[in-house]
Amino acid sequence: MRLARPLEKLIRELEKLPGIGPKSAQRLALHILRQPAVEVRELARALVEAREKTFPCSRCGNLTEIDPCWICTDPQRDESIICVVEQASDVMAVERANYQGKYYVLNQNPRLMDSGSLEELNLQGLLNFIKGGRVQEIILATNPTIDGELTARYIARVVKSFGVRITRLAHGLPVGGDLEYTDELTLRRALEGRREI
Amino acid sequence: MRLARPLEKLIRELEKLPGIGPKSAQRLALHILRQPAVEVRELARALVEAREKTFPCSRCGNLTEIDPCWICTDPQRDESIICVVEQASDVMAVERANYQGKYYVLNQNPRLMDSGSLEELNLQGLLNFIKGGRVQEIILATNPTIDGELTARYIARVVKSFGVRITRLAHGLPVGGDLEYTDELTLRRALEGRREI
Numbered sequence: 242m243r244l245a246r247p248l249e250k251l252i253r254e255l256e257k258l259p260g261i262g263p264k265s266a267q268r269l270a271l272h273i274l275r276q277p278a279v280e281v282r283e284l285a286r287a288l289v290e291a292r293e294k295t296f297p298c299s300r301c302g303n304l305t306e307i308d309p310c311w312i313c314t315d316p317q318r319d320e321s322i323i324c325v326v327e328q329a330s331d332v333m334a335v336e337r338a339n340y341q342g343k344y345y346v347l348n349q350n351p352r353l354m355d356s357g358s359l360e361e362l363n364l365q366g367l368l369n370f371i372k373g374g375r376v377q378e379i380i381l382a383t384n385p386t387i388d389g390e391l392t393a394r395y396i397a398r399v400v401k402s403f404g405v406r407i408t409r410l411a412h413g414l415p416v417g418g419d420l421e422y423t424d425e426l427t428l429r430r431a432l433e434g435r436r437e438i
Numbered sequence: 439m440r441l442a443r444p445l446e447k448l449i450r451e452l453e454k455l456p457g458i459g460p461k462s463a464q465r466l467a468l469h470i471l472r473q474p475a476v477e478v479r480e481l482a483r484a485l486v487e488a489r490e491k492t493f494p495c496s497r498c499g500n501l502t503e504i505d506p507c508w509i510c511t512d513p514q515r516d517e518s519i520i521c522v523v524e525q526a527s528d529v530m531a532v533e534r535a536n537y538q539g540k541y542y543v544l545n546q547n548p549r550l551m552d553s554g555s556l557e558e559l560n561l562q563g564l565l566n567f568i569k570g571g572r573v574q575e576i577i578l579a580t581n582p583t584i585d586g587e588l589t590a591r592y593i594a595r596v597v598k599s600f601g602v603r604i605t606r607l608a609h610g611l612p613v614g615g616d617l618e619y620t621d622e623l624t625l626r627r628a629l630e631g632r633r634e635i
Contacts, residue, residue: 281485281489282489287451288485292471310442
């Protein structure tokens with residue numbers, strides 16, 4: 242099938258995005274051709290500006306357009322707690338849960354099982370936070386995967402000597418989930434973590 | 439939740455696209471931030487260029503970057519058949535079925551039941567094709583909906599006096615479909631259109 246070249250090019254570009262197959266790319270491209278030119282330029286500008294004006298905060302690693310980021314400099318936030326996460330998207334998830342402390346974003350793909358290179362994790366910023374003297378607790382909120390677990394344990398080992406409290410997010414049943422369809426490992430953890438009511 | 443402003447802006451722009459909800463927009467935006475800047479600029483440019491450099495062909499209404507479009511000027515294509523479709527996306531679908539004739543794209547949303555304004559359909563280009571004298575058949579490939587049917591019948595009435603053959607796409611079972619789950623109207627049409635084997 243031959244298409245107008247700029248349309249074909251757009252479809253090919255859209256197909257590169259995750260979760261966008263050939264059909265969706267075509268549908269999106271045709272939708273875009275129907276929009277006012279000014280709105281399409283707006284989208285194009287948003288893409289370029291997001292890419293060029295956001296960067297990891299030099300203190301915590303979270304995505305920001307000012308350095309240090311607003312979370313690092315916000316006096317309202319509890320600087321005695323630091324939540325360590327793998328990615329900026331994890332910050333968004335924890336923020337939605339109404340967490341009020343600070344963050345440390347590893348920004349490294351923990352494919353530790355492959356490389357065994359835990360030592361490559363950049364923990365300098367985290368150690369700087371701790372040495373600042375106000376940190377009382379570090380929540381290791383890496384993913385509940387094997388890699389996430391290994392990362393958490395490694396970090397726990399590194400920071401243990403500083404005498405701060407080190408915690409890990411609880412495992413258990415997802416709220417609104419179904420006992421019957423919960424995998425046995427999660428259920429075992431939920432049993433181990435049971436609480437008095 | 440507060441985000442880096444350029445990131446938030448990008449998420450809002452992406453959410454405007456059809457089929458992209460808040461979660462997908464966030465996922466796409468974070469993906470984009472991880473891409474090389476040159477690739478993001480490429481996508482942005484593709485968006486703007488597709489919007490600004492494609493337009494409906496002055497002869498057939500299909501999307502093109504040259505006028506008349508390549509289908510209108512391709513000497514290999516059978517100019518005795520014209521396939522009338524509602525939208526440029528329909529051209530793409532018919533092209534995939536390996537059709538070798540020409541097209542006429544209505545480029546009008548036939549919401550005819552509401553407005554009753556069939557007379558507003560722009561058929562001048564179609565009549566120009568017919569008056570050119572080489573057209574022998576017009577395939578009315580409007581959608582198999584009530585609006586599409588009404589549009590097809592209206593066009594058939596308009597072009598009947600020119601003595602060309604007027605056809606409509608066959609109705610019937612979709613290939614790979616399931617008899618059990620075929621709606622009764624489709625099944626009735628499939629029975630009516632049955633053929634000797």
